[in-house]
Amino acid sequence: MPRISHKAVRMPASPIRKLVPFAEEAKRKGIHVYHLNIGQPDIQTPEPALNAIRHFDQKVVEYSHSAGMESFRKKLAAYYQGLGANITHNDILVTTGGSEAILFALMACVNPGEEIIIPEPFYTNYNGFAIEAGVKIVSVTSTIENGFALPPVEEIEKKITSKTRGIMICNPNNPTGYLYTREELEKLRDIVKEHDLFLFADEVYREFCYDGREHFSVLHLEDIEENVVLLDSVSKRYSSCGSRIGMLVTRNKAVYESALKFGQARLSPPTFGQVAAEASLETPQSYFDGVYSEYVARRDYLVEALNKIEGVFSPKPGGAFYTIARLPVDDADTFAQWLLSDFSYKGTTVMVAPAAGFYATPGLGKDEVRIAYVLNVEDLKHAVACLEEALKVYHNNI
């Protein structure tokens, strides 16, 4: 039997996946599991998107252009222009989810064996795409004490070697919920410019910024227009994860043409998803206002409630719909599994994502978990009560 590849061996299993069988077993025992572990929002997909799908009237489900439907790209350009960014439809490549945008960006810009710097903790799937592209991730640590702010410039510059080709950020951040400030982005601009690096920015949570703060996009950074590669998606903005529609946006023509060649190899992004996503751009502001209020209420409740539990600390995230909480446990991995396999409270338990998997540096984040506030406040109340009880029981048992 032939061997699998080294890449396959090195591909990490998701840190959440190994908990899945325990969650399934809990459900089989009749226990209700509050899923705080995933980035699948419970928010309804906007009606214009669903309507467009229900009225799909083509007789043949054809490939689209490899860069995506032109009508869609023109509307996307108008969307970015509305953010104050000087973007045309020729700067936009529609991808199969933000995932493919990340993979294309790495493959187009970074040679196998070369490095990109990412503040940790970071979205675990960056590891997967880096392995696929043969790229090495070099982490620079952000800390829960600082609310996961950008690490000091000196710390970032220390990591730059002759192999460094770029810096990647996620803003607002998954898994921390941290919203980078304009000043932080300008610091990154200076580093990127000085060292002639790419700045890869995953802004799929752009619309989820709270407390009246505005999102400052990498598209607004001056003087590094050709260094910036934006990775975007409709998944979170329009609660359309399953549509698998993302975008790679760049004003660097060489990068764009390269990414398009990868796009041509896979022929086209999904047609149905593009039809839904194009219609999503007609979503009324009232939808976003409703979503905004809902997430602010959830965050406000969740973070306050978490911090009231003895020994628990969570910074107040400025964006996205995640927070990282430090728990009074030695090993959040063991605790998360125990929650599913050995605990229940009033017939319920909680599933959280152990945070160690979001760090590249071994040993970091062992007492932290990522909590996604993708449940309504009522459910969050039950979930937090359950978590509080669990921590008491856990301490008495070990």
Added chain:
Amino acid sequence: MPRISHKAVRMPASPIRKLVPFAEEAKRKGIHVYHLNIGQPDIQTPEPALNAIRHFDQKVVEYSHSAGMESFRKKLAAYYQGLGANITHNDILVTTGGSEAILFALMACVNPGEEIIIPEPFYTNYNGFAIEAGVKIVSVTSTIENGFALPPVEEIEKKITSKTRGIMICNPNNPTGYLYTREELEKLRDIVKEHDLFLFADEVYREFCYDGREHFSVLHLEDIEENVVLLDSVSKRYSSCGSRIGMLVTRNKAVYESALKFGQARLSPPTFGQVAAEASLETPQSYFDGVYSEYVARRDYLVEALNKIEGVFSPKPGGAFYTIARLPVDDADTFAQWLLSDFSYKGTTVMVAPAAGFYATPGLGKDEVRIAYVLNVEDLKHAVACLEEALKVYHNNI
């Protein structure tokens, strides 16, 4: 400005893409272009698929399981069982088109720098996926004189080195339309078994086999169950190219688990496409009978008409909806461009795919073109008449 990657530099542009501006210019001049250059069928997508999309009733367009929806995979398993193959839903990974199945297979099974052997001419996008995965394609030549049959075993074995990890075939073949016989597949089985290689088989045209011949799938090969990785798609079978739904099918558990990890990194295949594809499996046999008769009529007309043109030779393909024709020209690339830029007949012209791009060996296929019979017979008649006239004019002019 930072450089792009070596992979990006090496990614080939599609051999057809450079003709596109000339086709657009011809259309601007009011010339009707018969598109014989693409694999986008004009056949209608089955009604059950379109109906399922029009009745999509989920409120949130969620991610599916990374391996694909279980209900869909179970129906797919039944489909493969119907072909006589011992396949369960746990052997099936739903991918974003056959394209992603190819990429996952290469990344899961072949290390960067290692080799796979492919009979040329072959589907050009294999080059793109091989570059993405860092895999080297070693070609073994099949010839138009032999109707593009499998090259002799000795020729294949000559290409096997310590770096060879697999053999890839496309059956029925794109671009040649050749349908491999059971004997040919058994020869491949013996080679694969002896040298402990993977056998990657792209069978997306499985349903398109003519003259009463049955398709013999690699899934039927005994004794190499763990060597076989099947790459499949609903794109051609159900004329649903834009759905972007394919499958990687393997009974090799290590390969399956590896491919699933790549699948988890990109979260899920498209939800809408899966809904349509699952419903497609309910398509009545009458649909396929209609499609079959249509393609047989097209092929029979096309190949006979081509062979009547002086100096033109096309073997009669046993499957798919392509044929490769040898034309009495020095350079089919130049001719194909000339057809679009300098010729018209009764206000029409023809776009074909120069075949050199399907060969890995430089210089091969220079006087050949791939013709896709994705137009109805009436249109094919006009297109062939146009091609015949073009060849006369071309010869008088040069």
